[in-house]
Amino acid sequence: MLINGKWVADWQPVQAKDEKGGFVRQTSSFRNWITPDGSAGPTGDGGFPAEKGRYHLYVALICPWASRTLMGRMLKGLGDVISVSVVEPELSAQGWRFKEPDEITGVTYMHELYTRADPTISGRATVPLLWDKQRGTIVNNESAEILRMMNSGFGDLADPTHDLYPADLREEIDALNARIYPSLNNGVYRAGFATTQIAYEEAFYQVFGMFDELEALLGDGRRFLLGERLTEADIRLFVTLVRFDVAYHGLFKCNLRRLADYSTLSDYQARILALPGMRETVDIDHIKRGYYSVKALNPTGIVPVGPALPATLAA
Ligand SMILES: N[C@@H](CCC(=O)N[C@@H](CS)C(=O)NCC(=O)O)C(=O)O
Known part of the structure; x- marks a missing residue:
């Protein structure tokens, strides 16, 4: 994770624990909203107006939270409006990593985007992350909010067929x-x-x-x-x-x-x-390889062959 803008220690899956040994997920830190006119949303600062080609979504295909935002992007017809990068499925010692240096920013690790946005940030470098190419900063890294932005933040640029939050x-x-x-x-x-x-x-x-x-x-x-x-x-x-x-x-x-x-x-x-x-x-391949690469849960790194999947999911 990052402490004061520096990557420290090797990546570990367990975040915080409660008093009973339960897993506690970190709260997201960037909470700005894209809106049709650039006004501020329910949280964060304004200045992020809906524009075609301006925003970029960073995801891991193993990650359910990131996948929410990918689904929202497709259902709202925003495939041509918001570009996407996919990180490697396995978490490296420095967390999420790009196969080739990222086309948009040139970075190798997701945590570098966090420190670009805030050089003294402390916390985990999670996906999904919505990036503003124009300002070179993070708009938001909370999937629940990114999903809502996909639904209503892009105004006429979005397909109105599905209202995901009527x-x-x-x-x-x-x-x-x-x-x-x-x-x-x-x-x-x-x-x-x-x-x-x-x-x-x-x-x-x-x-x-x-x-x-x-x-x-x-x-x-x-x-x-x-x-x-x-x-x-x-x-x-x-x-x-x-x-x-x-x-x-x-x-x-x-x-x-x-x-x-x-x-x-x-x-x-x-x-x-x-x-x-x-x-x-x-x-499915990213999901399997990604989860089963978590050494703390699967020290050998062996990825199971099964299960047999329904035809809708089989490759
Ligand atoms: N609250 C975040 C949670 C996202 C999250 O936990 N993502 C995981 C992957 S499924 C992650 O990036 N973990 C990397 C880490 O914890 O270092 C959201 O829903 O957007």
């Missing part, structure tokens, strides 16, 4: 996000990176409790979590589902059931994958 569903979306994030999206990480049996088991049962609940919710025949419309709640759930059998079931010891054992959730995953542009945001 006014009449906001309360329900927020309520669902607030339950799915701790129990499932971050729940699998809490299970995988727990350092005590009790913290692991607590997270484990929350993961499967939420799976059971969602299987029942979708069991009434609705297409998406909140009915017929796809919303950001679906995007946020999908990124965890699509990694589940490949990474979390084995590496994170979330092995009571596979996603494939939940037929309704599996159909739901396939429905989202079939939407235009979605399959391109999922890279």
Whole structure:
């Protein structure tokens, strides 16, 4: 991680721990918003107006949080508006690394972008990161906010087909996000990176409790979590589902059931994958290699061959 703008020690997966040995994720530090007219958003400073070709998204394809933003970019038709760079799937001793020096900035490691934006920054150099090419700085590194910017920050540059955060569903979306994030999206990480049996088991049962609940919710025949419309709640759930059998079931010891054992959730995953542009945001090879390269959890670095995947996901 970075301390006062310097990279210190080798990369370690475990961030902070709570008193029970539970995994605690760092809060994101850059919180500015792109808006149609450049006015300030709900947090941070203004000065980031929507413009074609000005902003660049840095992602890792193993990362569920980064994948949220990639999905939002495709669903909102922003593929030509926001350019993208993908880092290598394996974390190096200095964290995320580019295969070739980054085309936009020339850097080799993600942490160099953080220190360009703030030379005395302390913290982890995470993806996703939304970069302003014009000002040479970070707009935002919080995926939940970047996803919302994709939905409404780009005004007429975006495709209005999907409103991922419609006014009449906001309360329900927020309520669902607030339950799915701790129990499932971050729940699998809490299970995988727990350092005590009790913290692991607590997270484990929350993961499967939420799976059971969602299987029942979708069991009434609705297409998406909140009915017929796809919303950001679906995007946020999908990124965890699509990694589940490949990474979390084995590496994170979330092995009571596979996603494939939940037929309704599996159909739901396939429905989202079939939407235009979605399959391109999922890279099973990066996901497997990335997660299984975490030495603390898999010292030999051996990447499993299985599991067999549904046709929608098989390469
Ligand atoms: N709050 C952030 C979390 C992002 C995050 O934790 N990304 C992970 C990858 S999945 C990361 O970059 N980790 C690198 C590190 O912790 O050093 C978000 O949702 O945008």
